[in-house]
Amino acid sequence: MSDVPMNSAAVAAPGAAAPRWLGVALPLALLIALAVFPPIASAMGLDFYIGFVRRVLVVALAAASLNFIMGFGGMVALGHAGFMGVGAYAVVVLSDAGVGSAWGMWAAAMGVAALAALVIGAVSLRTKGVYFIMITLAFAQMLYYVFVSLRSYGGDDGYTLMARPALGGGLNSADESTLYWVVLALVAVVLWWMDRATKSRFGVALAGIRDNETRMRALGYPVYALQLTAFVLAGAIAGLAGALLATGNGFVSPSMMHWTQSATLIVMVVIGGLGRRWGGPLGAAVWLVLEEVLKLNTHYWHMPLGLLLIATALYAPQGLAAWGGLRGLRQLREGSKP
Incomplete structure (x- = not known):
């Protein structure tokens, strides 16, 4: 695989890369923090935020699936929300x-979405x-x-939906914390799998196609065949995200597949970092948290989010997940051009 061209922009600059242990310790610490969040939120009377964080996790999964084909495969799809x-x-x-x-529904949702992605991708x-x-x-x-x-x-x-699908195994899907933990486990497993996939021979070949298809x-x-496989896998994961949203919200509307939702996913990936390991999840989390905070304090919440996108493009073009983004912020403070 040494002949596969690699994008130098995707490789951190010497001295900027994080220690290898940090790449394991940070995700593990985040996973533990997310796992203990429901009882803490309940004790503080913030039960609403259990559902909100669950939604962030699901949208982060959808954004990661888009980053899989757009950031690592170079396929800019403006219809991923479909x-x-x-x-x-x-x-x-x-x-x-x-x-x-619920498990049968989620598996079927992935299968149907994968079939749709196969037809559309072909x-x-x-x-x-x-x-x-x-x-x-x-x-x-x-x-x-x-x-x-x-x-x-x-x-x-x-x-x-008349009622939430049953989880079985003694798990109560009507309990917000239980559903939260199930969603967290699924998201963690799928994100781990995607990370492994991007580092595999398949992922390296996909990055090579992105950089120099000829x-x-x-x-x-x-x-x-490689591009179509990636497209189908990303579609299946997006289908799972949609099924998890439907299960948690108990309501489904065609508006969730409108092109504006696909555009929002692209913005999340760009803010987080195209082709970055945590680009999709980080971008989704930043976008949704800021949206929630701004909606509580102003009716003009679109403007600050637009300014965030502009600032990212100017001073952190590799996304917030890149160490280069931190350098860009320092340059902004010093008044220099990145």
């Missing part, structure tokens, strides 16, 4: 059909650049209008 919607409506359809198992990946962006947008809008037209599932008004073809790599 797969979240497909996963969410899979829960709706199965619930309406009498299926009560067509979209035959185009490049802005044409790829626009065709993924077109497919997502097609999905949006399909579900708007499904009056039996609420149409544009959305659909309310050279990878010349080396004999099945470019189309």
Whole structure:
């Protein structure tokens, strides 16, 4: 695999890389902090934030799946929220059909979203650049209008689940803390798997295609097959995120797959760091937390978030997850150009 071209921008500058142990210690400390959050929040009378943090975790998973194809694979898809919607409506359809198992619903949601990604990716990946962006947008809008037209599932008004799917094994899905811990475990496992995938031979080849597709073809790599595989995997994970949102919220609306939601996911990835290990989750967490805080204090919350995106582009172009972002902030304080 030594012939695979690597993007030098994705490699930290000498002396800027974190110690190897830090890459394990920080995620583990964060996982422990998130695990103990529900009882602490309940003791402080902040039960609302258990559901909020659960939502952040799910959206972080969706953003990470987009970063998997956009940051590591170079595929800028402006329709990723469509797969979240497909996963969410899979829960709706199965619930309406009498299926009560959450695990069965979530697995089915991943399967249906993967199938949708396979069909959409098979067509979209035959185009490049802005044409790829626009065709993924077109497919997502097609999905949006399909579900708007499904009056039996609420149409544009959305659909309310009668009850949360059962977790089984003595776990009570109606309990906010229990569902929170299940979601946390799923998100942690999937994020760990994606991190391993990006470091595998498959991930390295995918990064090579991002950097120099022509050279990878010349080396004999099945470019189309590798890109389609990544696209399908990302779609399946986004479908799981949509199913988890539907389970937690108890409500699904076509608006969750509108193109603006896909654009928001892209913004989250850009803020967090394209092609960075924690770019998607960090960007999602920063965006949602700031959105929540700003909504409580002002009606003009879009402007500060827009300024955040501009500041990221100017002073931390590699994202907040990059050590370069810290250098950019120092340059901003010193008044120098990055």
